[in-house]
Structures are given as structure tokens and as C-alpha cells.
Amino acid sequence: MATSTSWAQDVITCDLCDKPTQQFCNSCQVNLCETCIKKHREEFGSLIHEVVPFLERKIQLVCPECREHSGQRCEVYCKKCNQPVCVKCIGLGPHKGHDVEELTETHENKIRKMKSDTGEINTKIIPKYQNEDHEIVISISTTKSKIEDLGKESIELRKLWHQEVDNIFDKIDSLSLCLGKENLNTLQGYHNKIRNLISELNEMSQSSLSTDVSSLTSRIGEFMKKVKVNATIAPIYDPLWGVSCVGEAEAWIYGQNETIACIDIHGAVKDTVIITCLEGPGGISVTRGSELIYSDYNSETVNIVRDGKSQTLITVPRYWRPWRLSCTRSGDILVHVCTGYGPHTKNKIIRYQGKNIKQEINNDGQGNPIFKDGFYSLYVSENNNGDVCVSDVNADAVVVVDKTGRVRFRYDGTPARRGKSFCPTYIVTDALSQIIVADYNNNCLHILDQNGQFLRCVDDCGLEESYALSVDSEGRLWVGLCGNGEIKVIEYLQNK
Template sequence: MDPKFSAQDILLCDLCREGALQSYCELCLVNICINCVGKHLSDSSKRHNVVPYRQKPSAPNYPKCPNHTQKHCELYCERCVLYVCSICLSSGNHKGHDLSDALQKLKFKLKDLQKDLKELEKRIYPTYEEIASGLNHEKEKIEKHYEELKTAVTKQGDELHREINVIEHNLKSEINEMKIKHLAILNEQENQFQMINSDVKQSITDLKKLLDSDNISISSEYKSRNAEFRSLPPKIKVSTSSFSPHQINTEQLHQMFGSLSALSITTEKQGYTMEIPENVSCSQVKLLIDEPEIVNTVDVEYDYLYNVTCLNDEEIWTCGKDKNMNLYNLHNKLLKSIQTKSGNHPRDMAVTKSGDLVYTDPDSKTVNKVKNKKIKEVIRLEGWIPYYLCSTSCGDLLVTMNSADGEQSKIVRYSGSTEKQSIQFDSKGKPLFTSGYYKYVCENRNLDICVADWGACSIVVVNRTGKFRFKYTGHPSSTLKESFYPYSIATDSQSQILTADCADHCIHILDQDGEFLRYIDNCDLQYPWDLCVDTRDNLFVAECYRHRLIKIKYMKDTP
């Protein structure tokens, strides 16, 4: 009989502590019963090598002692941070030190290695790949930018050439006008002299006739014009024009033409954040509690409660199928009520970094901001209808919208009223989202954009550049009655994703990579519609038809 299965020492499963051993995972160093094998293998974050328990090495594979090669190290010294054998212990060098089992220490080390592998494969390597892809895209933009610079220089040169050509043409035209005027003066003077000269010639002819004639009466009538001819007409003197070219000042010409700014080369931190693995996005790790519990309820004045968003840890904005947006505290007191500008009921709302309320009005195709009880239109769309929105960590707004014909959906990032980014298609040009209008959106702590696409029965997550990361369509081993229909979505300080499954009256919790962690299904939820999480990781759930707000504690407090 195999000593591993002796009746005197019944070995139980390390996972459930109930079933008899059937298998052994050589990589995780755990003993598993037949009922837990599937569960163990379903953890895709680790690598496994499950063998029948009979094939488990009969002797522990302890590491060899570096100082005593004939011995194995069965213990680990916590103070000296090294594995030790029996001879090392007998030397007295580790007297009073905390010692632990070497195989158990190796098991913990193996878990650390698996965590490192998961981080490298799922976060670090993809981030470097994304940065490299971004650099290639940046190079393409640079090529285009410098071509645009050349075009601008050519345009400026052409402008200067045109101006010079105009100046040259005007000067030549002016010279032609001067020449015509000058010649006209000379022609007039020439005509005058020709007329006088003709008279002189006529006088010569007449005198010769008189001298040849013996007619005394005609000679006696002669009157001399010599005195007239001796008085020459004044000579008109015209000074010719001259051209005085200015010396070309190269420096001034450069200043007039324009100049290029110098390249500025600096170094700065990457715009990418490298998230800590295992859902850790801050210095303190919070764990899920075994049994989430309701710690508070608030009854609200709506027939149908659609939306909830935290102003702070004590005050919550709500809205429903009503034109009023109401602010409640956790003591059921209505603190403030704001009516929408159009009188329509808002589809979604969010609180900005500065504490202002923003909401969407699909009927007027606008996004509006409430500040000091005054409502200002921030965005007005043409051809698109805004539905759901969230405020990001950098102060932008992410707005989900459908085309007016209902055929397309996209997410648009706005800084104020300026569109900065549009997310609609994947790398193959296929739509990321269905055309239905139920698409709540939120930003995760790692800057991923998470969308509850009700029409696709899935959670769709893209990174900050709009590149598809993963899709969650419900837990594969789900025992829920209905299909997965996510309505709303929220994230917490651990970068965990929470989504309301309205049809099955529960909340799904995922890690930042889409791995299912657990359900919240024990809090008597009925049609959970919208979610938000406060700064202390308390979950607020809006129950649509019971028109009440529930505060749920689902995370352990940090020590």
C-alpha cells in the first residue's frame, strides 16, 4: 500500500481542505483533490503542471547547501536571508534566528516569480510595445510637420517674390510714364521750332522774289521779321529721372522673411504609468472582504432612479426620469435640487475635478455644466447625440455618443469644448462598440477607458490611446439565470472594475486586466442600475425601481 494514502495519515486537498488528494501541481507545489483541479487550472495568471499525486516526488526537492555539498537545506534563515542545512545550524551561527521551512519559502518565491511573469507579460512588455508604436507614429507626424514647414517657407518666398515683382512692375510703369511725358515736351518744342523755321524759309523765298522783281510798290510794302526771328523761343530743359537702388541688407531681409525656432530637446518622465501587479495602484493594498455588507440606504424622490455620482464621501448627486438633479447626504436629507436647462431629464451626470456637476441632454444634443446654480452649455453636437459621460483624472470629459441615424457609436474626449480624441474603431477598422445607446463609461486608475456596452453584453476596455485591450462577457462558470447585461461601470483605488448586472441583480468585480474576482450578490439587490465609488472604496448602487441608493462595503480597511 502506498504510504501516501495510509489510513493513519489521511492527506486532504490544500485548496478545499475536504477532498482526498488526487493530483499535485509541480509548479505551484500544492496538493489538489479531483474537484479542485479545474478551479486550479482556471487561474490563467500562473503556469501549471498537474500530475497524479502518485507521481509527486517522494522526497522534498530541497536546495543543496553551498557550504556543505553533501547536505540539503531544509530550512531558511529569515535574518540571514539564506537557506541553511543541519550542519549550518549546528555551527551556532543562526542561534536565535527565525527559521522557516525551505520548501514553503520556495513556494512563496515561486508565487513572486509568477507575479513577475504576469506583470512582464500583461503590463510591462505591452507598455514598451505601445511606446515603440507611439514613437513610429511620432516619426510620421514629424515627417509631415517638417514638410509643412518647407511649404510655409516656400509660401513666404513666393509672397516676397510677388511683392518684389509688383514693385518692379510699378517702377517700370512709372518710368514709361516719365519717358512719354518727357518725349511729349520735346515733341512740342520740336514742332514749335519747325513752324518758326518754316516761316524763316518762307521769308527767304519772299525776299529773293522781291530782289528779283522791279516792282517798286511791292518792295515798299515789305516788313522785316528778322527781329522776330532773332528772339529765339526759350529752351525747355527736363532733368531725366534716375534710379537709386538701396543696398540690400541681408540681416533685415532675413528678419522680414521670417525665422525658425530652434529645436528644444529636454527629457521628461514617460506619459505612461506602469501599474503595480495584482490590482495595486497605490501604496496600500486593499483586499476584498468575504461578505460585502450594506452600511447605509438613502430613499430618493424618483419613480425611476437612473444615475448616481459622488460629490464627496458624504454627499451624492442623483437623477432619474425627472428634470431635477438632486443632491442628498447619507442621512436621507435633500441638500440641493437643480432643474435641467431644457426641462428634459438628463441621461447621465458626473462631477468634475473642481466639483462642478456636468450632465448630458440627448434631446438638445448638449453637454452642460452646473456652476453656482447656473447652467452653461459646454458642448453642442451636430449629427451626434450625447448619452453617457465621465470626468477624467486630468480634467477632460469622456462622452459616449450615437450618430443621429443610430448606426454608429463612439467615445469622444473633450478638453472644455474642444475635441481632443475620438475612439470608434479597432486596429482592423471594425467598430469597438455596438450602436445601442446604453454605454456607461469610466476611466480606470491606469488610464484605461472602460465601457459597459449593454448591446454587446460585454465590458470593452481600451487603453488611453484608444487601442483595444480586452473584452469581458461574463464569468465562464457563471450559475446566473440571465445573460450578462452590464448597465453601468465604475473603478476603485485598486484599479478594479465593477459593473452592474441588472438582469441578475448583482455586481461583477474584475481586476484591471479583465480577470473575474467575485460577485456582490448577497445584499438583496434589485435591478442595480448605476454605480459609483467614493474615495474610501465604498460602493454606491442606484436601484432603479426601488428608487433607493445603497452604500455597500466590499473592501477591507487598510491597517
């Protein structure tokens, strides 16, 4: 079967009418038919027109007519006045003596500038915003995932709290059956306190878990040029092994005996707790509910003090012994545990949520131990961003891991340029996420930012054998001196 093919071609028409183009004005760059040539010349009669057959046309820059001199085209550009002018303007007219260049050169420069700007847009600006768009998409996805995780965690915490309350009531019911009438009043009072606890836990479970901490801490304060000593508290324990603040003006302290004392900022003893550890606890801390907890090295437990009596809160894994403690803002408890003896003692940090192990921090991603073997304890604190900050005395270093247990950085005291070797003991963090660590050998405190950058040393307020640290709710630092048992309460931040 025969096929046919047809071609269509666009007809170029005159710019003044719809007839086919036959001629072209090179001067004005206009398509013309034979009829419109005269019309075009008459319309711009003062100008010279180079009309040629369309196939002989030249594509060139159209020089506009001069506003000052009729019949003259503007072939140059006045740089001073930023406008095209004719040769009469620069010879005799208002642009005489001005710096000029050919209009074609000006046109080419602008074309080059446009090409350069377009190139920069394509190679730099567009890729930049494409990257930002990609990062925003990732951030949105990550935020959604975190919100979902927080929701799941909230549900689990709600279940855990109700389970703990149920366990407490079961114990109360069991005790009420075996105790006599003389103890009923005491049990009833305890029962009322438990009901208040249920109310508080329900309120906590309904509160927001997404408080923006960064907007608060960014306004807390800045470094003072000079440290201010607010109080020097006379020794109660000598040696002094630990300090843990309660609120704005009180702290629990302990030494090498079977008591833990609560003192105020003036040194007055407000309360004393008798414990089962004959040589003192391994460590103490205060929960976010202001309850005292301490570790019993020999019984392998972490105990909580309620109504002046000790109760077992946590039993650590078999063959491990608890030592230093730290309560986090989320309610978790960080416990340093060790096993073995002498220089071959193994050390790790366990995060407890209630009685349950939530995380163990001891090995990096390659299976290597994060903390050095040795018989000295680890001191631990959690920062606002979830980092766990640890003083590894056996390694003479501070080790900071993120919330997944990955090592972020180590600090060995070198930037401080102290005279003796770095010997880190207690470690705390403040509202600005700064890390403060006591240096026992050099009688000073090292202050780092949350990324491990050394900021400065505090060594000008008599911190001989500085050892124990705690921060109160007013942002003041309580520094316990191991050698003489004194406690210095100092200010190193000032409110804006």
C-alpha cells in the same frame, strides 16, 4: 630584388632555471634541464620520479604527496572527508572503510562540472541578462519619451487654461457694459470667484504630473469576505437613472424629470438644480473640481452647473447626441454620443479636453466598429492605468480599450455563471484598478481585475435591478436600484 625570411621560435626553458628544457618529470609535470634533474629529485626525495626525454613526456594529473605517509602519492579521493589520500590511508590509516574514488575520476568529474556550468553560463545566464539589459534600455528610452510628452502636455494645458480664463473675462467685460447698476454687485462677486480660479489653475499647472499612483493603490485594501451595507437611502426618484458621488458622503442623483438633486448618505436633500431637460438628463458626472455636469440629449450639449445655473460646456458634433458621461482624474470628459435611430443607431466615445475633442473611440485598427449598433446607451469609466472601460448594453458585454483606443479585452459575464443573460449597465473603477459593473438582469455586481480576470460577484445585499454605480472618496460603492429608486451604500474593501 632578393628577399629574406627569418623565423623565431620560443625556447622552452627549465622550470627551475632559465636553461633550455631537455628532460621532463612525468610524475611532477615539471620541465627540467640536465643540471636540475638531481636538484629536483633531492627536493622531493621521498617521491618516485619518472624522468624522460622532453619529447617523450606524458601530460597527466599530478598526484600530490600524502600528508600522513611520506613517499606516497595521493592517488584516490576520500568522498567522506573531501580530500585526496594515498592507498595506505584507506587501508590502514584514518580513512579506512571510507567511500573513495580514483583521483583522476574526481578530476574528470570536476572538469565535466565546470564545462556544464560554463555551458549554462554561455547559453542561459548571459543571454538572460543581455535580454534584461536590452529591456532596461528600452524602458529608459520609453520613460524619457513619456516625461517629454508630459512636459509638452503640461505646456498645452497651461495655454488652454489661460485661454479659458481670458474668454471668461471677455464675457464679463461685455456683460458689464450692457447691464445696469443693480447687477454690478453680483458681477463683482462672480469676478472674485474667477480670480480665485486663476490662482488654483496656476498652482495646478506647477504641480508634479508624475505622481506614483501604483505605490499608493497597492496598499489601499483587499477584498472583504462579506459585503457591509453602510446605508440604505429611501427613494427620491422612481425610477432612478444615475448616481455621481461628491466627496465622502454626498452624491448627485437624477431620474426622469427636470431636476438633479444632491443628497447625503442619510438621504437628506442638500441641493436641487433645475435643468432644461424635461425628461431628465442623458447622464451626469462630477468634475475633479466637484462641479456637476449633465448632458442635454435634445440640445446636443454637455452643460456645467455653476452658482445653481446651467452653462454650455461642450457642443457635440452635428447630428450626434450626447448621453452618458464620465469625468477622468486628468480632467478630461468622456462622452457617449450616438446618431441614427432604433437598432441601426451608431455609438462611439469622445474624449474632450476642455471644449476640444482629444480622441474618438469607435473603430479598431482594421476599421471595424468597437461597439455594436443599437439604441441602448454606453456606460463609460476610466481606470487608473488609462484604460477606458465601457458597458456595451447592445452587445451584452464590457469592452476595455487602452489609452490609444486599442481593444484590450471583452467580458461577457460567462465566468460569473449567473442564471440569466448578462446585462451590463453602469461601470466604475476603484482605487485598486478593479472594474465593477452592474448586472441588471441578475441583480448583482461583477468585479474584475484591470486585465479582465473575473474576481467575484456581489449579490448578497439586496441589489434587485441594480443599475447606477458610483464610488465615493472613502472607497464605498453607491448602488442605485432602478426599479424602486433606493440607493445602497456598501463596503466591499477593507483597509490593511
